Amino acid sequence: MNSHSPTSLMAALPFARRFARAMVGSQQEGDGLVARSLRQGLAAGLPAHLALYASIASLTADTAPQALSARERQATLLTSLEGLTRQEAAQVLGLDDPAFDTLLDTARKKLRQMVCADVLIIEDEPVIALDLRLLVTRCGHRVVGAASSEAEAIRMATEYKPGLILADVNLGRGGDGITAVRQILRHVSIPVIFVTAYAERLLTAEGVEPAFIISKPFDRMTLAIATYQAITAGQIPAV
Structure with a gap:
C-alpha cells in the first residue's frame, strides 16, 4: 500500500512517465513500468514524486552492455531531464552525496565522448x-x-x-x-x-x-x- 496521498501521486505521474519512458525507450513499456512501481508500493520516507522515481529506478537495470550503466543513465536523467537537485537524485538512488557526485560526474564525462549523430x-x-x-x-x-x-x-x-x-x-x-x-x-x-x-x-x-x-x-x-x-x-x- 502507498502512504502518499492520491493528489500528490497524480501530480507526480506525468513526470514519472517521462522518466520511465526515457529509461526504457517506449511509451508502452514506460507506462507499464510506472504501473508496476505503484503496485509494489512506494517508500514512505520520501515525498511522492521522489518515491515514485525511486521505485521506477529500482525496476530498471542493465539488460545489455552500454557505454552508460543503468545507474549512470538514471543519475543523468533525474538531474537533467527531471530537474532534480543532486541531493534529491541521490536520495532517489539511495546513495550518499559523494557517491552520487562521482556517479554523475563519470556519466557526464562519458556523454561528452559519445559518437555524434x-x-x-x-x-x-x-x-x-x-x-x-x-x-x-x-x-x-x-x-x-x-x-x-x-x-x-x-x-x-x-x-x-x-x-x-x-x-x-x-x-x-x-x-x-x-x-x-x-x-x-x-x-x-x-x-x-x-x-x-x-x-x-x-x-x-x-x-x-x-x-x-x-x-x-x-x-x-x-x-x-x-x-x-x-x-x-x-x-x-x-x-
Whole structure:
C-alpha cells in the first residue's frame, strides 16, 4: 500500500512517465513500468514524486552492455531531464552525496565522448531553431537541416536521412510536429526527441504519445542524455 496521498501521486505521474519512458525507450513499456512501481508500493520516507522515481529506478537495470550503466543513465536523467537537485537524485538512488557526485560526474564525462549523430531540427521559430542548432552542435552532433513545416520536415528527412530528429510539437502555421514525425516514420526508422514547453500535456497516458520528451527551456546536458537514450534505447518512439 502507498502512504502518499492520491493528489500528490497524480501530480507526480506525468513526470514519472517521462522518466520511465526515457529509461526504457517506449511509451508502452514506460507506462507499464510506472504501473508496476505503484503496485509494489512506494517508500514512505520520501515525498511522492521522489518515491515514485525511486521505485521506477529500482525496476530498471542493465539488460545489455552500454557505454552508460543503468545507474549512470538514471543519475543523468533525474538531474537533467527531471530537474532534480543532486541531493534529491541521490536520495532517489539511495546513495550518499559523494557517491552520487562521482556517479554523475563519470556519466557526464562519458556523454561528452559519445559518437555524434546527424540531426534534423523541426522548429518553426527561426530564433529558437538557431539556438537549437548551436546547442546541438556544442553537444558534438551535426545539424543536417532545420525544417519549419510538416512538408519541409518530410522532404528533409527523405533527402538527408538523419540519425536523430529533434522536433517541436507546435509548428504554428506550418502544422504539427507530431504529424510530421508520423509521416516520416512510415518510411524510415529514426529516433525522435520531442521538445515542448508543456511536457505534461503529452504525458497523460491517454492514447499514443511520444517516448522521448524534453521541456523548454533545456540545457546542453539535458539534450546530451536525451540524445543518448533516444539513439541507444533500441526502439522508435511511438507517435
